[in-house]
Structures are given as structure tokens and as C-alpha cells.
Amino acid sequence: MPARREVIESVLTDAGWPSPAWLETTEQDPGAAQARQAIKNGAELVFACGGDGTVRSCIEGLAGTGIALAILPAGTGNLLATNLGVPLDTAAGVRLATAGGRHRIDIGEVEGRAFAVMAGVGFDAALLGDASSTLKARIGAPAYVLSALRHLRDRPMSLQIRIDQEPTRKRQARTVVIGNVGRLQGGVDLLPDASPDNGQFDVAILAPRSLGHWVALAWGVVLRHRRVQHREVLRGSRITVTSDRDQPRQLDGDIIDPGRSLTVDVRPGALEVCVPLPNGGSDPSARTRSPAGD
Structure with a gap:
């Protein structure tokens, strides 16, 4: 320092x-x-x-x-x-x-907490929460891969998803990621059309049911295909995800208390950034x- x-x-x-x-x-x-x-x-x-x-x-x-x-x-x-x-x-x-x-970007708000990258429910929050701090300090991002492997067979979620005033959607999924931006570690674009200044967040619903599905999903994302198996993408300015049971939750990699629901409100242009x-x-x-x- x-x-x-x-x-x-x-x-x-x-x-x-x-x-x-x-x-x-x-x-x-x-x-x-x-x-x-x-x-x-x-x-x-x-x-x-x-x-x-x-x-x-x-x-x-x-x-x-x-x-x-x-x-x-x-x-x-x-x-x-x-x-x-x-x-x-x-x-x-x-x-x-x-x-x-300088550029003004949107931020998301969840229960009074702000975030600017991604919020998640389910698998992604579980792998972030279980990644060893010691291992992250030693090997960096690969620590998340090791954590992910432990959660590949976790039980799917039964979800209700509400986007703005649209009808509620019912889904079976492993994780839901709500993103202001789309790029993950290693340059992988989970949400290739996400924009930090359009007043809306993109919502990725990932629903693989087997190891083969995970491979197909990952391969499609890495190759930046517009249509990826087992990934559905929505968009809105107020997103509510409700599960049938408590789920791990995260905001920009910070783990927050588990809960049955996650509601994201978008605040357009709320942050000026260099x-x-x-x-x-x-x-x-x-x-x-x-x-x-x-």
C-alpha cells in the first residue's frame, strides 16, 4: 500500500x-x-x-x-x-x-444497498460465498472455478420472475443473474447486450439440468452465441425474483443474507464515474x- x-x-x-x-x-x-x-x-x-x-x-x-x-x-x-x-x-x-x-451510469438498489455490476440468486451466489479467501489470495479467479464445481449438482429453484409490469413468469432455474454490465472474468460475456447507461438491467435465467447442459451453456457463452442453450435473457428497470425457498444472494460479489426473494430497482444515471x-x-x-x- x-x-x-x-x-x-x-x-x-x-x-x-x-x-x-x-x-x-x-x-x-x-x-x-x-x-x-x-x-x-x-x-x-x-x-x-x-x-x-x-x-x-x-x-x-x-x-x-x-x-x-x-x-x-x-x-x-x-x-x-x-x-x-x-x-x-x-x-x-x-x-x-x-x-x-466522466460518464453517468445506472446503479441497482436492493434493500437499500447499491450495486453496479451484477446481483445474483442461487448458484452464482453460492459459488462466490464458498470460494476460499485464502485460495483467492493464492491463485485468484481459479478459486471460483473450484467452488463452482462443488455446486454443479445443487437442487434447482422454482421461481417466479416479475419484470416491470409484465406478467409473472414461472421458471425452474439454477441461478438468476441481474446485470448492469455483461462481462465476467476472462472476458466472458454472460450478458452481451447489457449497457450500463440505458436505464435497464439485463436478467439471465440459467437453467441447466445436467453436466452436459452446463457444458453446452458455458460453450455457448464463451463463443458469444446470440442464442445459448439453457440461457434466457430478459430486461427491465424493476426486477423481482421469488424462490420457493431461501437462496444465497450476492451483490457485486458481496454475499448478503439468504432470502426467498430479490428485488432490484434501477436508478438511471445515478453515478458519475471516470x-x-x-x-x-x-x-x-x-x-x-x-x-x-x-
């Missing part, structure tokens, strides 16, 4: 920006409280340095405020950064923020902004 701080402060100085204030996250306060404090302190830009969990928490503190978020990826999962074209290198991420590219400028240009007015680090 000291080396990363030196890089961040050096790049900001080279860009003519003031030194940032540093607000450390904790297990109890992973980002939301720090983001709100940064705003109270007068910050005009908040850097979130961490994985999707840290970024998600910071979004809770920033959503609807007009204060921009700059992502500095530093975790096992960096899916929001990847989907938005934010570089994984710290220095490059800081330079991107100082260049001045993104690459078209053609690598720069915005001279960016030098006037004051950063705060989380």
Missing part, C-alpha cells in the same frame, strides 16, 4: 492536482462511510482503491451526489473497471481520472478538481 500511495501522489502532482486525503476502509466500514466523509470534507472526486466489493460500498456513499468515482482496481474481482475500460495499472488509472473523462476519453483526449478543466482517496 505505501508503494501504491507514492504512485498515486506522484501522478497527481505531475498533473497539477493537490495531494489527496486518505481515508482507510475497514471490514466494518468498507467504503460507504469513507465516501460520505470525503464529500463532507469537500472532495470533488473520490478514488476507490480495491476490488468490486470496495467499489460497491463506495458507490453507496456517492450515488446521487454528483461526486465522481475513480476506480483503481486492486482486488481479485475488478469487473466494473474491466467493463468500463478502466486500466488495471494504478498509475494509468490515476491518469485516466485526471484526464477528465472513464477513458474518446481517442485518448484530455480535459483541461480536470486540473481544477480536488481528489480524495479511499
Whole structure:
């Protein structure tokens, strides 16, 4: 962390920006409280340095405020950064923020919690919850594969799915993923048409019933086929998924309490985020902004 701080402060100085204030996250306060404090302190830009969990928490503190978020990826999962074209290198991420590219994206809200990547019920939440922290630290993303193998034969869910004012759909499925963006680890597009700024989230209903179905589903997703066996995709701005029993649930990789239902409300354009400028240009007015680090 000291080396990363030196890089961040050096790049900001080279860009003519003031030194940032540093607000450390904790297990109890992973980002939301720090983001709100940064705003109270007068910050005009908040850097979130961490994985999707840290970024998600910071979004809770920033959503609807007009204060921009700059992502500095530093975790096992960096899916929001990847989907938005934010570089994984710290220095490059800081330079991107100082260049001045800003874009408003949608966020989802579940029981007062915000998320910007994906929410899930069933298989995907189970594998995320069971992935060993020690193994993730040692081998990274493959730890999720090992966890997934343990859940391939879990019992399917009996679901009712309501999209906006459409009639309720009844489905048997292994997992439901509700995404603001579509790309997973390794560049795999689970939701190839998902867009973070269209005011709607895409909903993937995955319903494999055997190992062969899982293989067909995975192969179709990897090859980016428009029609993939055992995957149904819907879209809406308010999505409610109700199961016949309690299910594991997750928001941007953070496990929340199990429950029989998950309701996602989309908040269009609620978050301003630093993104690459078209053609690598720069915005001279960016030098006037004051950063705060989380």
C-alpha cells in the first residue's frame, strides 16, 4: 500500500492536482462511510482503491451526489473497471481520472444497498460465498472455478420472475443473474447486450439440468452465441425474483443474507464515474478538481 500511495501522489502532482486525503476502509466500514466523509470534507472526486466489493460500498456513499468515482482496481474481482475500460495499472488509472473523462451510469438498489455490476440468486451466489479467501489470495479467479464445481449438482429453484409490469413468469432455474454490465472474468460475456447507461438491467435465467447442459451453456457463452442453450435473457428497470425457498444472494460479489426473494430497482444515471476519453483526449478543466482517496 505505501508503494501504491507514492504512485498515486506522484501522478497527481505531475498533473497539477493537490495531494489527496486518505481515508482507510475497514471490514466494518468498507467504503460507504469513507465516501460520505470525503464529500463532507469537500472532495470533488473520490478514488476507490480495491476490488468490486470496495467499489460497491463506495458507490453507496456517492450515488446521487454528483461526486465522481475513480476506480483503481486492486482486488481479485475488478469487473466494473474491466467493463468500463478502466486500466488495471494504478498509475494509468490515476491518469485516466485526471484526464477528465466522466460518464453517468445506472446503479441497482436492493434493500437499500447499491450495486453496479451484477446481483445474483442461487448458484452464482453460492459459488462466490464458498470460494476460499485464502485460495483467492493464492491463485485468484481459479478459486471460483473450484467452488463452482462443488455446486454443479445443487437442487434447482422454482421461481417466479416479475419484470416491470409484465406478467409473472414461472421458471425452474439454477441461478438468476441481474446485470448492469455483461462481462465476467476472462472476458466472458454472460450478458452481451447489457449497457450500463440505458436505464435497464439485463436478467439471465440459467437453467441447466445436467453436466452436459452446463457444458453446452458455458460453450455457448464463451463463443458469444446470440442464442445459448439453457440461457434466457430478459430486461427491465424493476426486477423481482421469488424462490420457493431461501437462496444465497450476492451483490457485486458481496454475499448478503439468504432470502426467498430479490428485488432490484434501477436508478438511471445515478453515478458519475471516470472513464477513458474518446481517442485518448484530455480535459483541461480536470486540473481544477480536488481528489480524495479511499
